[in-house]
Amino acid sequence: MISVAVLGYGTVGSGVVEVIENNNAEVSAKAGEEMHVKYILDLRDFPGDPYEDRVVHDFRVILEDPEVSIVCEVMGGVGAAYQFTRQALEAGKSVCTSNKELVAKHGAELLELARTKNCSYMFEASVGGGIPIIRPINKALTAEKIESIIAILNGTTNYILTKMEKEGADYAQTLKQAQELGYAERNPEADVEGHDACRKVAILSSLMVGKNVDSEKLYTEGITRITPADFEYARAEGMTIKLLATSVGYEDGSILAMVAPTMLSKEHPLAAVNDVYNGVFVTGNMLGDVMFYGKGAGKLPTASAVVSDVVDCARHIGRSSIVCIWDKEEAKLIDKAETEKAFFVRVKAIAKDTVCKLFPGGHFVEAGRSEDCGYITEVMKEKDFAEKCKELGENLLNEIRLA
Amino acid sequence: MISVAVLGYGTVGSGVVEVIENNNAEVSAKAGEEMHVKYILDLRDFPGDPYEDRVVHDFRVILEDPEVSIVCEVMGGVGAAYQFTRQALEAGKSVCTSNKELVAKHGAELLELARTKNCSYMFEASVGGGIPIIRPINKALTAEKIESIIAILNGTTNYILTKMEKEGADYAQTLKQAQELGYAERNPEADVEGHDACRKVAILSSLMVGKNVDSEKLYTEGITRITPADFEYARAEGMTIKLLATSVGYEDGSILAMVAPTMLSKEHPLAAVNDVYNGVFVTGNMLGDVMFYGKGAGKLPTASAVVSDVVDCARHIGRSSIVCIWDKEEAKLIDKAETEKAFFVRVKAIAKDTVCKLFPGGHFVEAGRSEDCGYITEVMKEKDFAEKCKELGENLLNEIRLA
Numbered sequence: 001m002i003s004v005a006v007l008g009y010g011t012v013g014s015g016v017v018e019v020i021e022n023n024n025a026e027v028s029a030k031a032g033e034e035m036h037v038k039y040i041l042d043l044r045d046f047p048g049d050p051y052e053d054r055v056v057h058d059f060r061v062i063l064e065d066p067e068v069s070i071v072c073e074v075m076g077g078v079g080a081a082y083q084f085t086r087q088a089l090e091a092g093k094s095v096c097t098s099n100k101e102l103v104a105k106h107g108a109e110l111l112e113l114a115r116t117k118n119c120s121y122m123f124e125a126s127v128g129g130g131i132p133i134i135r136p137i138n139k140a141l142t143a144e145k146i147e148s149i150i151a152i153l154n155g156t157t158n159y160i161l162t163k164m165e166k167e168g169a170d171y172a173q174t175l176k177q178a179q180e181l182g183y184a185e186r187n188p189e190a191d192v193e194g195h196d197a198c199r200k201v202a203i204l205s206s207l208m209v210g211k212n213v214d215s216e217k218l219y220t221e222g223i224t225r226i227t228p229a230d231f232e233y234a235r236a237e238g239m240t241i242k243l244l245a246t247s248v249g250y251e252d253g254s255i256l257a258m259v260a261p262t263m264l265s266k267e268h269p270l271a272a273v274n275d276v277y278n279g280v281f282v283t284g285n286m287l288g289d290v291m292f293y294g295k296g297a298g299k300l301p302t303a304s305a306v307v308s309d310v311v312d313c314a315r316h317i318g319r320s321s322i323v324c325i326w327d328k329e330e331a332k333l334i335d336k337a338e339t340e341k342a343f344f345v346r347v348k349a350i351a352k353d354t355v356c357k358l359f360p361g362g363h364f365v366e367a368g369r370s371e372d373c374g375y376i377t378e379v380m381k382e383k384d385f386a387e388k389c390k391e392l393g394e395n396l397l398n399e400i401r402l403a
Numbered sequence: 404m405i406s407v408a409v410l411g412y413g414t415v416g417s418g419v420v421e422v423i424e425n426n427n428a429e430v431s432a433k434a435g436e437e438m439h440v441k442y443i444l445d446l447r448d449f450p451g452d453p454y455e456d457r458v459v460h461d462f463r464v465i466l467e468d469p470e471v472s473i474v475c476e477v478m479g480g481v482g483a484a485y486q487f488t489r490q491a492l493e494a495g496k497s498v499c500t501s502n503k504e505l506v507a508k509h510g511a512e513l514l515e516l517a518r519t520k521n522c523s524y525m526f527e528a529s530v531g532g533g534i535p536i537i538r539p540i541n542k543a544l545t546a547e548k549i550e551s552i553i554a555i556l557n558g559t560t561n562y563i564l565t566k567m568e569k570e571g572a573d574y575a576q577t578l579k580q581a582q583e584l585g586y587a588e589r590n591p592e593a594d595v596e597g598h599d600a601c602r603k604v605a606i607l608s609s610l611m612v613g614k615n616v617d618s619e620k621l622y623t624e625g626i627t628r629i630t631p632a633d634f635e636y637a638r639a640e641g642m643t644i645k646l647l648a649t650s651v652g653y654e655d656g657s658i659l660a661m662v663a664p665t666m667l668s669k670e671h672p673l674a675a676v677n678d679v680y681n682g683v684f685v686t687g688n689m690l691g692d693v694m695f696y697g698k699g700a701g702k703l704p705t706a707s708a709v710v711s712d713v714v715d716c717a718r719h720i721g722r723s724s725i726v727c728i729w730d731k732e733e734a735k736l737i738d739k740a741e742t743e744k745a746f747f748v749r750v751k752a753i754a755k756d757t758v759c760k761l762f763p764g765g766h767f768v769e770a771g772r773s774e775d776c777g778y779i780t781e782v783m784k785e786k787d788f789a790e791k792c793k794e795l796g797e798n799l800l801n802e803i804r805l806a
Binding site: 018019020022023026027029030031124130131132135136139140141142143144145210269271272273284285286287288289290291292293294295298300301303304305306307308310311312315323325 | 422423425426429430432433434527533534535538539542543544545546547548613672674675676687688689690691692693694695696697698701703704706707708709710711713714715718726728
């Protein structure tokens with residue numbers, strides 16, 4: 001019998017209990033032993049809830065119960081969640097989490113602690129919700145040198161951009177609809193400014209290079225400046241606009257990781273990742289391109305990912321099932337200013353001549369608009385592009401990187 | 404030091420050696436120990452090959468060397484490959500294979516043998532080439548009851564269908580081009596008649612239900628009857644045509660598995676899987692839909708998948724790393740005649756009235772063609788559809804299932 005404790009009885013926490021109870025036959029068969037939820041830690045009581053008898057308010061009850069071998073930390077935050085995770089690992093209990101903020105901030109340290117205590121720290125649900133991505137990177141693409149990861153990691157912004165593309169709606173109006181439907185938070189900043197995607201790409205990048213990638217050091221740009229006009233030009237060019245989280249590895253072990261709205265060809269598999277779905281496009285030096293696609297959020301998909309970690313831990317009681325390499329040492333980050341790409345610029349109609357003088361290797365995009373003018377530059381360094389944009393001054397209406 | 408033997412120095416075999424040698428740092432780090440190829444078994448000699456000194460002609464050399472703990476069977480076929488696999492497993496050596504024919508035929512038996520000998524039988528490369536799909540199903544989607552799998556599992560036919568769609572070319576002409584480019588075999592039957600996809604879906608189905616699914620009992624239809632006209636109608640309806648391998652689980656544990664060309668909506672993620680790529684779309688009862696996408700064949704992608712199995716085995720020397728459930732007991736198969744779906748029919752123009760009398764709940768597809776007439780039926784049982792088609796006689800030009 002495997003006894004599990006769930007920390008936090010919110011959306012994901014109640015999902016974890018539901019998955020373990022409803023799919024008990026499948027989960028227990030895969031774990032090799034019967035599994036049950038012994039405790040649910042929450043500050044609240046849940047009178048009438050079918051699992052109300054399992055609710056406890058004191059973490060020590062869980063910590064001091066030798067029967068509990070696996071703890072699911074689905075509280076969120078980096079305060080109590082961090083303390084409880086450390087205490088559980090210190091006691092040799094494996095911890096499975098969906099808490100991307102904590103993983104991004106303390107992943108390397110918690111993995112090391114788990115290893116020394118012969119238990120595991122697992123975080124499949126921290127990136128891509130229900131999509132298996134952490135485990136495939138750690139346990140399936142083991143023959144590969146991963147060269148790059150390009151991903152749509154935030155469902156809220158992908159939903160907004162998909163709506164804007166399909167309906168020609170503007171950003172503010174679409175955000176409001178998304179909030180009404182529950183796809184966006186009342187305070188949407190973490191999503192729409194790209195911070196959520198940034199934490200996730202920092203986690204993927206750390207696993208890719210085996211060193212710590214600090215999410216706070218990554219360039220992050222959100223979707224708030226994207227307009228229907230930008231989509232008109234993208235469409236005319238056979239492209240779409242996605243909030244892409246990218247991570248590119250260099251020969252010397254350094255990486256360029258960032259989050260930014262990006263124009264990409266309609267032919268790219270990520271262009272077909274729409275609505276609240278996520279997609280992670282991985283390029284390995286031997287296998288070429290693979291993509292993982294699915295629901296990046298939601299109660300049951302996220303809970304399913306947490307429980308897949310629980311099953312993994314259950315099969316490795318008394319020893320660590322961690323195979324990833326994520327050292328505390330900081331990865332060397334490339335300055336994006338020195339990297340090269342092409343850019344889409346939208347300028348006022350009066351700046352038509354200026355733009356083709358500034359970027360003589362580029363071309364206009366014909367979208368049948370007279371209010372403004374769309375142009376795609378030649379491939380150039382980010383810093384040179386930024387320099388030239390200064391000359392456009394307030395005639396520059398928007399700029400979007402090309403994939 | 405982990406010593407590996409490679410059986411068969413053909414395309415995949417030389418790829419396996421290349422991946423282990425070229426990505427040795429990555430592979431050894433993930434395996435937790437240095438890995439090297441000690442033997443290559445082949446009937447031929449390879450003078451001048453960088454690894455010619457490792458070539459042996461007698462399998463007993465490998466079998467009797469206690470240093471060899473992992474054998475890669477990449478010979479193909481169900482004769483010697485089967486004998487060598489059994490002998491290796493009997494001797495406690497793990498076997499990793501890309502041989503879908505052998506896995507489909509003897510998977511359950513070889514898995515059981517490996518388990519009793521505390522070693523592993525692994526076959527990531529047998530389905531989807533470089534795409535991680537076997538391992539995600541076995542080790543990642545462990546919290547799920549998998550409800551269905553819909554997949555594009557054959558790169559050759561997907562390449563042909565993609566070309567036919569994009570260029571309006573006919574089947575014979577496109578097949579010839581594919582053969583010239585090396586994307587299709589000189590004898591293309593196993594691919595174009597769907598047998599290759601059938602073996603692969605039998606493997607996935609066996610893992611899905613945990614019982615043996617005999618590939619020879621599955622309905623299999625190839626792509627040889629698909630014409631440019633069918634694509635014209637599909638396009639007019641916002642659809643495309645793909646060779647889909649499907650497996651649907653029922654509540655009582657029975658399944659419906661088959662391979663057939665299928666019209667599916669352009670909005671479906673599998674519709675964006677083009678050229679030689681494969682895609683596997685899995686629906687679980689908790690996480691909803693996930694898709695795995697990548698190169699379904701080719702030397703290095705396939706070899707990368709074999710080596711990912713080798714790494715898994717290397718981490719479990721002396722014990723079995725098998726987590727899948729695939730009993731010898733035969734799965735109960737559903738008779739497709741009793742299942743329901745809609746159908747596309749293309750009939751001679753003179754049968755226009757007959758077709759809408761036969762299928763009163765359907766609708767015509769307007770593609771601006773006068774030679775023939777496209778129609779989509781109501782959802783109905785396969786056997787009722789077949790019965791009604793008899794009345795169309797030779798006026799029936801083609802019929803294609805809808806997804």
